Amino acid sequence: MYKIIALDMDGTLLNDEKVITDKTKNALIEARKKGVKVVLASGRPVDGLKRYLNELELVEDNEFVLSYNGCLVQKTKGEEIICEVGxxxxxxxxxxxxxxxxxxxxxxxxxxxxxxxxxxxxxxxxxxxxxxxxxxxxxxxxxxxxxxxxxxxxxxxxxxxxxxxxxxxxxxxxxxxxxxxxxxxxxxxxKESGKGVGLKALADYLDIPSKEIIAVGDAGNDLDMIEFAGLGVAMGNATEKVKEIADYITGKNTEDGVLEVVEKFILND
The missing domain is CATH 3.30.1240.10 (Hypothetical Protein, Haloacid Dehalogenase-like Hydrolase; Chain: A; domain 2)
Structure with a gap:
């Protein structure tokens, strides 16, 4: 069973209107009920993620976020830093x-x-x-x-x-x-940072092996995260390079591609 799903934001979890659809949001909430950690992994600063963390009810004890492309990994509540490389x-x-x-x-x-x-x-x-x-x-x-x-x-x-x-x-x-x-x-x-490095730091902190992690993204800054995860997923709108290294290609960000992943590999597992 997968224990972490790490999600890029722009071009992945967010549609072109920068919105998380209700279907995807509800599926992620159900995934959390099954004990899966939902981790936003973005190039954005933490301030640019707070509204989405709140929307997904992720500002709680023992929830985590990767910001600045993994340069900063921290708890969402209290903002305790797990890893910082700048x-x-x-x-x-x-x-x-x-x-x-x-x-x-x-x-x-x-x-x-x-x-x-x-x-x-x-x-x-x-x-x-x-x-x-x-x-x-x-x-x-x-x-x-x-x-x-x-x-x-x-x-x-x-x-x-x-x-x-x-x-x-x-x-x-x-x-x-x-x-x-x-x-x-x-x-x-x-040089020693990236989403993959940040995700590994979090996995080590939580003592979760990479084979129990899903990572989903669409762009060059998602490559190392997708390579690190046991199940690396490329969006349908991802670059060709991302698709080439992915284990699975899901729908586009405008087609609830993240929902497809959650349903197929977590909720229906």
Whole structure:
């Protein structure tokens, strides 16, 4: 029997209106009644997940959430940290210089400052609106080298972002975990982090083997999580790379694909 189902949010649990359908919500509640832990695993900050945690009744003792692509794993109630792996201001300076060379927009997340950017752009506004958080404009050059940074993102129109990705130096992949989460977001996180790393940290904390875990996602930042889980599931709208490594391909996020997984592998098991 599976004991954890880890769910990506955008393009997976959420439909294109950023809503969890009632059918899926009810199925997840039934899964929890069977003793299965439902864990949201997202690139979003915790603040951008709170409304969904509340909606799914997951803000309770011994419930957990993976945010910032697994850089932060914590309890949903009391927010006790299980695992935290981040970056520094020195990493931000490196990425900022690279972004200027490539002519691409950038923003980052700081645990004390929130969503920070040297210049507000369209996709920083998208990030802020999705998560219902504020934007703080600041000069990245003024940030101390040892300041804690959670993650960094290159953000731009898909064609501009893809051109920049093609020009990235190999060094960046050697130094960081670089994953594309949407056509307009490229995420740069600690080399030792990722959704798979975060999910493993949680599994170790709960003493649950990977074979008893389901992970569902659609994009590049879900790959390591899907590979780690005993049952890795790709959404019908997932990238081809995600589908290639998945054990099972479910319906699209607009077709209650998560509901299909819950019914097939948990409720009807």
């Amino acid at each position: 970056l520094t201001g020195k990493d931000l300076h490196y990425a900022y210089e690279l972004s200027r060379q490539l002519g691409i927009n950038i923003h980052a997340f700081s645990p004390t400052r929130g969503l920070i950017t040297p210049k507000v752009s369209k996709y920083t506004e998208v990030e802020a609106n999705i998560n219902d958080i504020d934007i703080r404009v600041c000069d990245f050059n003024t940030i101390e080298e040892d300041e804690h940074i959670v993650k960094i993102m290159f953000i731009d129109e898909p064609e501009i972002l893809d051109k920049a990705i093609a020009s990235l130096p190999s060094e960046i992949y050697e130094r960081y975990n670089v994953v594309k989460s949407t056509p307009y977001f490229l995420e740069i996180i600690n």
